[in-house]
Amino acid sequence: MLTLGALLTASLISLQALSVARAFVSAESLWSKSTFTAVLALQQFLEIGLEDDLDRFGDAMMVPFAMRRARAAIEAPDVPLEQAQQYLVDAGVEPADATPMTYLYRLVADMAWAQSTVQRLASADEYVDRLLAVAAQVPRQAERPVDPQDLLRLRADLRRLADHLSTAQHQFGDRLSDLSRQGVRLGIFMTVLLATALAVGASINSLRLQRQDAARGAALEVANERLRLATQSDRLGVFEWPVGTDHIWLDPRCCELYGLPAVPTAVSVERSVLWSRTADQDQPELRDALEQAAARREMFKHRYRICSAPETMRDVEITGLFSAATGRLRMVGVLRDVSEDVRRAQAEADLQAQQAAAQTQARLLSRLSHELRTP
Structure with a gap:
């Protein structure tokens, strides 16, 4: 029973771990999509100068900044996890995924593999800040036309930032994929290990029950032999x-x-x-x-x-x-x-009746003889 409970617990933990891993992959996808959208919107604003592109850039930049605030809140032990969860929700993460993500992150934040994984995402913060700085250098509509030298420089800066962000995104995504595969392998290993332990335990328990049944059968056979002996005797x-x-x-x-x-x-x-x-x-x-x-x-x-x-x-x-x-x-x-008992009892009763009749007859004869001798 203990092994079965451990197997069920391990299965539930494995399923929950896979669910959290999927949530982190989804969050990474949101981050990648938002930075790509931000770069594309800023490039269009640089070339055309429409304020709608600038607004779209600002909306896209809210996602990486919200995730950065969530990461900082989780790493700060005095900050409630509810605040970090709200930051993730603001970034577009599903509320049902935000809670296990924050709990797991805070649980493993001090582990080396978790720190190396987060570091790959944190390294992209510098490029996000640079992207914001480049956006501040792009002239607004009222300041157009843009100087050709400045335009070439801003274009080059945007291309470099796009490459850096893409590289960071791929590194972080590859790390998440590796961790997911390791989690799956660990879950499979634990499940197989516990299933093997359960099978071995079941076999041992089956052998024990068989021995108990054999012992009970032997005891029953002895009891039956004694009963047969008693009934036959x-x-x-x-x-x-x-x-x-x-x-x-x-x-x-x-x-x-x-x-x-x-x-x-x-x-x-x-x-x-x-x-x-x-x-x-x-x-x-x-x-x-x-x-x-x-x-x-x-x-x-x-x-x-x-x-x-x-x-x-x-x-x-x-x-x-x-x-x-x-x-x-x-x-x-x-x-x-009980035929013999009944016949014996009947014979004893008949004998007692005969003896009683003989005694009565003797008393009568004795009295009659006395009467005859006495005038």
Whole structure:
């Protein structure tokens, strides 16, 4: 369970890391697009002089400056991350991406690989500032025409800045791509490692459960052997009845007591067959006692007679317990032949009756003899 939890956690972390990496790549794309737009707008303003191009340049420059402020806010530990997140949103980053970006950046800001990555973007700040300085040198519409020498110089400056910004953008983009690939490989490695650990743990747990099942099976077999020994020594028959069904499972001894064909193992017998072999006079009392015991789920014990063969009546005693441990009410019990006990008890009762009659007869004869001797 612990390994499965770790696997799920690693998977979630990997997915979140990929999501944040995508957000950083998207932010880098916004930065690149805005600087490219700014350079293009300034070039058009230099050549034509329309104020709309200058406005478009100002709007585009807001993105790199907003991202620079966000980076500074994240690197300052006393500045709330909410402020950095707002700067990113102002730069065009989705609000849902701004939160994990700021948290991850502050978390890894002191790590060497993070500092080297950010340094590639920070190196472009100088060229952004230069671009702003060049924009301040471009004459406005009222100051036109531009001196040809100044025009050539400004054109050259813009081309160099465009090249520098493009180089910085490619370096930062390549670094982000490398980190993304490393993150994917790390996520795959951790997932495979934890999945392997989970498989090994599952195999070990399966072996442990198999050993436990084998031990329980051996213990059950020993218990069954003891039960068979006990039932065989006392000539007991074992039965099982799923309450509410029309079939009862009888072991070979129960089948023998009911006069059924001999079987090597337990068999399912219809209740109607057993009722047909129960003495008619005993059936009503047996049914009532059985229903009451089932309703109360108490121990059931009763004696009745079985006609196991033509003109052969056998006295048996049934003892059973009701249980719903398996999810269904069942009665498990034993059947014992008490014919000898009944005959012995009857013989003792007859003997006692004969002795009582003999004693009564002796007293009568003694009294009669006394009366005859006395005039």
